[in-house]
Amino acid sequence: DADVTQTPRNRITKTGKRIMLECSQTKGHDRMYWYRQDPGLGLQLIYYSFDVKDINKGEISDGYSVSRQAQAKFSLSLESAIPNQTALYFCATSGSDRSYGYTFGSGTRLTVV
Amino acid sequence: RKEVEQDPGPFNVPEGATVAFNCTYSNSASQSFFWYRQDCRKEPKLLMSVYSSGNEDGRFTAQLNRASQYISLLIRDSKLSDSATYLCVVTSGGSNYKLTFGKGTLLTVNP
Numbered sequence: 001d002a003d004v005t006q007t008p009r010n011r012i013t014k015t016g017k018r019i020m021l022e023c024s025q026t027k028g029h030d031r032m033y034w035y036r037q038d039p040g041l042g043l044q045l046i047y048y049s050f051d052v053k054d055i056n057k058g059e060i061s062d063g064y065s066v067s068r069q070a071q072a073k074f075s076l077s078l079e080s081a082i083p084n085q086t087a088l089y090f091c092a093t094s095g096s097d098r099s100y101g102y103t104f105g106s107g108t109r110l111t112v113v
Numbered sequence: 114r115k116e117v118e119q120d121p122g123p124f125n126v127p128e129g130a131t132v133a134f135n136c137t138y139s140n141s142a143s144q145s146f147f148w149y150r151q152d153c154r155k156e157p158k159l160l161m162s163v164y165s166s167g168n169e170d171g172r173f174t175a176q177l178n179r180a181s182q183y184i185s186l187l188i189r190d191s192k193l194s195d196s197a198t199y200l201c202v203v204t205s206g207g208s209n210y211k212l213t214f215g216k217g218t219l220l221t222v223n224p
Contacts, residue, residue, distance in 0.1 A: 033211075040216070041216065042200075042214055042215065042216035042217060043157070043200075043214040045211070048211065050209055088154065090156055090157075094212075096208065098144060098145045098204045098210045099145055099162060100159075101145075101147050101149070101159045101162070101202065101204075101212065102157075102159075102212055103159075104156035104157055104158070105156060106155070106156050107154070107155070107156050109154070
């Protein structure tokens with residue numbers, strides 16, 4: 001099993017629909033992150049959480065919300081999807097030791113039509 | 114100035130070539146440094162950490178110059194399988210660190 005699992009892998013949804021992307025990790029880490037990636041723009045941080053009771057906005061949180069249901073689970077919601085939210089979304093996790101970097105999930109490819 | 118800036122690329126090189134990627138970062142308090150590799154439509158994966166003394170992993174050599182806030186990655190004897198996007202990554206200081214990613218440099222190794 002992968003250390004970080006994202007579901008779904010691919011999703012096509014209509015404008016205005018609510019959609020949830022889920023992430024779970026088996027690393028036992030406290031810290032989890034959601035990024036989106038668009039061609040030419042690199043990885044942009046949406047939200048991050050340093051423990052179950054901690055939620056922080058990243059660079060581009062507008063239009064998104066998150067829920068940290070447990071240490072291992074961190075979900076991202078688009079309350080009312082719009083076409084410019086079409087992107088590749090990655091969840092990541094890390095421990096308290098910065099020298100190990102992040103472990104990423106395989107990504108969710110979201111298309112909003 | 115962007116937090117992490119990389120060569121825009123793309124780089125197209127023949128098999129066996131040596132290729133170097135450069136990266137600069139703006140936060141002098143940055144603590145840890147990495148190169149990640151990302152294959153097309155896949156997740157980024159840690160390639161190697163970068164240490165002040167420089168470090169090598171097979172055909173890959175990474176170097177850090179804290180005074181110049183500069184990081185490099187050298188790939189020797191390029192293989193077709195090295196084709197990917199290479200991301201320069203730095204961490205902020207403090208216990209609540211976050212990683213900041215460069216936009217990446219695309220490398221294509223041609224037969």
